[in-house]
Amino acid sequence: MSCATRRSVLKMAGMSAAVLSGAAEFLPAAQLPGQSRPETAGPEEKTGANVMAIAAHAGDAFFAMGAPVAVAAHSGGKGSLLSLTLGERGSPTIAPEQYGAMQRKAAQDAAALMGAEALFLQYPDGELPANDEIKLAVCDMIRQYRPLTVVTHWKGSWHKDHRACYDIVQDAIFYAGLSGIVRERPAHEVRTLYFADNWEDASGFVADTYLDITPVFERWMKACSLFPMWRGETGFRYDDYYGSRAVACGCLSHCSKAVCFMSPPDQRVRDMKSV
Numbered sequence: 445m446s447c448a449t450r451r452s453v454l455k456m457a458g459m460s461a462a463v464l465s466g467a468a469e470f471l472p473a474a475q476l477p478g479q480s481r482p483e484t485a486g487p488e489e490k491t492g493a494n495v496m497a498i499a500a501h502a503g504d505a506f507f508a509m510g511a512p513v514a515v516a517a518h519s520g521g522k523g524s525l526l527s528l529t530l531g532e533r534g535s536p537t538i539a540p541e542q543y544g545a546m547q548r549k550a551a552q553d554a555a556a557l558m559g560a561e562a563l564f565l566q567y568p569d570g571e572l573p574a575n576d577e578i579k580l581a582v583c584d585m586i587r588q589y590r591p592l593t594v595v596t597h598w599k600g601s602w603h604k605d606h607r608a609c610y611d612i613v614q615d616a617i618f619y620a621g622l623s624g625i626v627r628e629r630p631a632h633e634v635r636t637l638y639f640a641d642n643w644e645d646a647s648g649f650v651a652d653t654y655l656d657i658t659p660v661f662e663r664w665m666k667a668c669s670l671f672p673m674w675r676g677e678t679g680f681r682y683d684d685y686y687g688s689r690a691v692a693c694g695c696l697s698h699c700s701k702a703v704c705f706m707s708p709p710d711q712r713v714r715d716m717k718s719v
């Protein structure tokens with residue numbers, strides 16, 4: 445299908461979508477996810493994308509947000525996945541302490557497989573607070589790892605931890621970029637924020653950006669398969685859902701496999717020049 449035809453299809457479907465076509469174009473364009481603007485980038489930011497996933501639970505970080513992190517790592521950049529809780533209460537049959545250890549091990553092994561880093565704050569699953577203590581803790585993580593792009597939960601979720609994570613990340617990014625907030629490390633500006641396509645956060649989610657993940661799809665799937673819940677063990681078939689979503693998003697963005705994101709309203713504003 446030609447680009448013109450595809451645009452027509454998207455227009456007919458009422459969609460206004462940007463398409464990011466994977467590793468080859470993920471790095472060079474100035475304002476694509478994780479890419480620094482040359483005039484303001486520090487030396488460590490000129491080497492490639494730096495994407496951080498910030499999720500309420502370890503599973504969300506990898507299943508719903510792991511693919512763009514894998515793309516960044518595959519493209520020579522940096523990727524990290526920060527879990528605010530381990531999701532230790534997610535099993536109906538395994539005790540939280542044991543399940544939390546399994547989740548932590550899975551996250552560490554999965555991150556290693558993707559060439560990324562697993563990070564944890566380890567607040568209690570189901571009781572994630574949205575207070576300044578955790579917002580500043582996430583701020584400190586952002587200042588330490590210096591992501592240019594952050595991917596997190598959309599607020600339209602039935603899960604209270606996911607809604608809390610949305611709030612935490614908004615303010616953590618604000619705090620991280622404000623030099624007047626004095627912490628151990630200097631301020632760092634996150635350039636781009638995306639909300640992830642998550643089956644639990646679907647209320648009001650409207651995709652506006654697609655990322656080609658074809659080069660990392662198999663590795664990402666293999667990394668996710670290290671989690672004890674991936675194949676429906678806790679009641680939801682994550683493997684079938686996220687695998688088939690990648691195919692569907694690929695169909696919509698003219699590539700084999702893709703993931704989609706939703707942008708905050710201010711990132712959707714575009715300037716048009718008159719000639």
Ligand SMILES: [Zn+2]
Nearest residue numbers: 500501504603
């Ligand atoms: Zn979750």
